[in-house]
Amino acid sequence: MHKILFQILRTGIKTEPPPLANLDYRTPDAQQLHEKILECLGRALVIRHVDAGSCNGCELEIHALNTPQYNIEGMGIKFAASPRHADMLLVTGPVSRHMEEALKRTYDAMPEPKLVVAVGDCGCNGGIFGESYATCGRVANIIPVDIVVPGCPPTPVQLLQGIVTAVTKT
């Protein structure tokens, strides 16, 4: 046990200041959350992630949000196991035809108001995979999208910006 404590002490606090919102990530369809909601909850947010067909590159960066450096839980934001507990859906990948139904059902299971962030070039515009017999392309082709975070994959800072943008006023 003492070794764990020493290691924690030696490591110190690695957390960096969070980035600001990036309004360029807003889609024209982005919902504006009621001011009351933002006043009461601030940035407190529960996210459900769905991989709708990604190459798993975006997942690596979403995992990185939980590192001490980005410390997303320190901002009051956490990932949930069930869409019924989630305010936000974080969707990666071009939506494969085989995930189309599962993505729709996950979206339907969320309580209103539901925010959707499409992650990565594939989620934003289909990326290198585009549309084919096997893929539906961008996430917005299947469910309404509020925020798009491009990149292959987007960095954790860009992901945080996208998430924060969804819960920023104006």
Added chain:
Amino acid sequence: MNLKNFPVKLAAINGAMPVWHGTVTAQNLHSVCARIKEDGGHLVALWGTDERQNKGGFALYLALANHQGLICLTLPITESAPEYPAPEYPTIDDLFPVATRMQRALYDLLGIRAQGSSDQRPWLRHDAWPDNLFPLRKDVDAKASYPAGRDNYPFVQVTGNGVHEIAVGPVHAGIIEPGHFRFSVVGERVLRLEERLGYTHKGIEKLAESMSITEAAKLAGRVSGDSTVAYAWAYAMAVEGIAGSAPPSRALWLRALLLERERIANHLGDLGYLGNDVALAFGFSQFWSLKEEWLRTQQRLFGHRYLMDCIMPGGVRGDIDAAGIASLLEEADALEQQVRKLQDIYHEHAGMQDRFLTTGRVTPALAAQLGLTGLAGRASAQARDLRTQHPTAPYNQLEVRMVTQRNGDVAARVAVRFDEIYESLRLIRLILARLPEGETLQELPPLPDNGFGIGWVEGWRGEVLIALHVGTRGTIHRLHPHDPSWQNWPLLEHAIIGNIVPDFPLINKSFNLSYSGQDL
């Protein structure tokens, strides 16, 4: 094995790895495969091509490895007579059980059937396209979209007193890729697990056929994002083999540097999650903090956190200078020190060891029988690593020390990861010390028509294979990427038997297989 006495005539294929090619018939396919198996060989990959516009019919391709290298076999298949539903070839899954899912996938995509296989259920096709349409056939339009059918997959049902099913996925509780797991349990104990994959099928192979050689390099690097270096190298190796042009020596050494860095990045991430999955959040924070610093170095020196698109046919994009080399050496020393400290903590943590030891065990005998490969294979005494068995430059000058364990449990897979980090750090130091001078990228000559090339690379998860058939004027006739997850997913079904349901996430993470890489 003496290749001169081999039952079919073999010709060497140009490229960095020892690869031979031969043609078999439906009559001798099975005996040739049996011969390779007797000799200690294993099946690496199985794919097919549509040749109706060229030589006629279809062709089945097998890639089998033994201690001398890789043997590629082609079986020409004529189009079936109207009274038969599909062209057929004799199954080889009685020799290599791992072939079953590959054969099922091949039927889904190309419509050629393995005659005699007991499992003919669809594998990669769910309900997105009709069962009489085969996307990889040349007369099927890649862009066409079909109405969804009814998806009713016949899972194997376990019956008996107190048996019930737990259905998990495709959307899982954590941040992971989609797949479906069907557990049959009594109480907490798992009697049987059946996997169903294919959810992230993106039509990668069909898409490649509409791409140029350069565009497909980018695609190959996105078959499985966590193995982008291994895939990009394998793809480049296949193209360079067809072109008959080796990349500059410095480029090969830099590729090995990137491949070892990718191995370390993934092992750090897995060791963190394995801590997390036994409720030691400290392990996650520590290892992922180290991984994050490692990724930032990659962004700074190579321009991408995961090294995507750094390797391309002809060499490597970018280079490092003396200051970069110095910082990488310093980083390697610092990382080793930290990882050794953390290994000490993991090792002494009784609760953690209690969860790791004997959990999710794959015995060496079962691993050999079913063809477990790569990192998980080495944890079950399958002493195979392309970097030591068939070392290509620069590995032929580095004397890679293969890491193996015998227990085949979660603890063994953890131990292999720790030791592979130290070995990769040793290799990185050697590479940086001996990095040859010169160019890192050279233009390739035009590819000869109808060329065939193989890329075969030991990625962090196991052996990644790229088979590339070019058409005329530098077009892609067929690209088949093969992920080692094909081999290891079926073993996960065995590893969980008799364990309790709450140990599944831990066992699954200890394998950490790719969904995207096998769903294609």
